[in-house]
Amino acid sequence: MNNTDKLYERRKKSVPNALGIFNPSSIQSAKGALIVDADGRELIDFAGGIGVNNAGHGVSEIIEAIKAQADKFIHASFNVSIYEQYLDLTEKLCELLPHGESTKAMLTLSGAESIENAIKIARAVTGKSGILCFDGSFHGRTMMAMTLTSNVKYKEGAGPYAPEVYRLEYPYYKPSMSSRMTQDEFDDLMIMKLHKTFSSIVSVTQTAAILLELVQGEGGFTVASKKYVQYLRKFCTENQILLIFDEVQSGFGRTGKWAAYEHYGVTPDLSTWAKSMGGGMPIGAVIGKQEIMDAVKPGLIGGTYLGNPMSCVASLASIQYMQRNNINAAGEKVGRVVRNKFNAWQAKYPQNITDVRGLGAMLAIELSHPTSGQPDGASAKTIVEKCLEKGLIVITSGTYGNCIRILSPLFIEDHLLERGLNLLEEAINETLG
Numbered sequence: 001m002n003n004t005d006k007l008y009e010r011r012k013k014s015v016p017n018a019l020g021i022f023n024p025s026s027i028q029s030a031k032g033a034l035i036v037d038a039d040g041r042e043l044i045d046f047a048g049g050i051g052v053n054n055a056g057h058g059v060s061e062i063i064e065a066i067k068a069q070a071d072k073f074i075h076a077s078f079n080v081s082i083y084e085q086y087l088d089l090t091e092k093l094c095e096l097l098p099h100g101e102s103t104k105a106m107l108t109l110s111g112a113e114s115i116e117n118a119i120k121i122a123r124a125v126t127g128k129s130g131i132l133c134f135d136g137s138f139h140g141r142t143m144m145a146m147t148l149t150s151n152v153k154y155k156e157g158a159g160p161y162a163p164e165v166y167r168l169e170y171p172y173y174k175p176s177m178s179s180r181m182t183q184d185e186f187d188d189l190m191i192m193k194l195h196k197t198f199s200s201i202v203s204v205t206q207t208a209a210i211l212l213e214l215v216q217g218e219g220g221f222t223v224a225s226k227k228y229v230q231y232l233r234k235f236c237t238e239n240q241i242l243l244i245f246d247e248v249q250s251g252f253g254r255t256g257k258w259a260a261y262e263h264y265g266v267t268p269d270l271s272t273w274a275k276s277m278g279g280g281m282p283i284g285a286v287i288g289k290q291e292i293m294d295a296v297k298p299g300l301i302g303g304t305y306l307g308n309p310m311s312c313v314a315s316l317a318s319i320q321y322m323q324r325n326n327i328n329a330a331g332e333k334v335g336r337v338v339r340n341k342f343n344a345w346q347a348k349y350p351q352n353i354t355d356v357r358g359l360g361a362m363l364a365i366e367l368s369h370p371t372s373g374q375p376d377g378a379s380a381k382t383i384v385e386k387c388l389e390k391g392l393i394v395i396t397s398g399t400y401g402n403c404i405r406i407l408s409p410l411f412i413e414d415h416l417l418e419r420g421l422n423l424l425e426e427a428i429n430e431t432l433g
């Protein structure tokens, strides 16, 4: 039994089985896009801690910032004693991600907590309770975030969930639909369904917010249609409904921009952040238009650890490092390389690889059974396992686990990206060939 196996044996004794295993790998150290596992094997990291390590592992600026802060103080609680590290970060976020003329940001500890707070703010400010979300969405594991999440495999048996949450069809136009309708016809249909929801399911006068991932992370990297999103913006403004974008997975360079919404020419009222914002430390944010953020009564939002100083300095160091080294250009470049490969694999296995989708470097392939056309989660699982044997960590996504997604660090050396893609290609050939 090797060291990794021993860790999994120990895990069985003290950790509940309910905690999922996305990839049966281990880690003892990491640098850049390389992980060294518990047995000293080098593995290329295409999972990036589920979208956290856009900047890569072991960034010295982040490490030094954490060490220096640990020497000063580790915790105080921002509500008790104010500290500049929190403000350095909120100022940076407001500068980088303006939501209109004047922007404010609050810090959280995670993506789910950002969602919880965004919903509380939206309800408090509008005085309305209804929240519209989308099928295929994932917003986190706390009770409201879980309510808003679509996939029942995460939810079964843990309800009842929060009331006043309604679900819309996600506006992703799959290229294979082109034989039935054009993108434009599809967009019009989705807009018609939006209106139908407001006539037959919930009234606009009861709706506080519409919450959307512009690229669905756990949902399999589906991309929301531009015309629909632009329509949503107009519709929300006209009906005093807040538009909230969940950028937890899509933010900080992953799509080749700081925010996926920059691709749409649309500014949300509120947005939620976490993952790569912290360079590996647990931190998130709700960013919003100042008049909305300030309309909430003091006391409604907060928490002991929110904006923990260690996480604040790590986040600021990480953002500055990403800015200096142009993370967005890196995201675009990784995206181009990966998309070319994915397109070539789809051309080789058109019956199995039924979609190549995403935005920037947030890219996935979708696997289906060649005869039935049904989602092929089993092949995706086999590919992940074969990759690990070969020295590559990659994870799946999608409601049926049938998509292979790339969330590698964006600052990845060309030769490692190439090698990782070659290993993935070998695993695909062995599985589908």
Ligand SMILES: Cc1ncc(COP(=O)(O)O)c(C=O)c1O
Pocket (backbone or CB within 6 Å): 050, 110, 111, 112, 113, 115, 138, 139, 140, 141, 213, 217, 218, 246, 247, 248, 249, 250, 274, 275
């Ligand atoms: C889009 C999105 N929102 C929210 C979350 C929840 O974030 P966290 O796991 O930090 O609570 C995730 C996590 O994968 C996510 O992808």
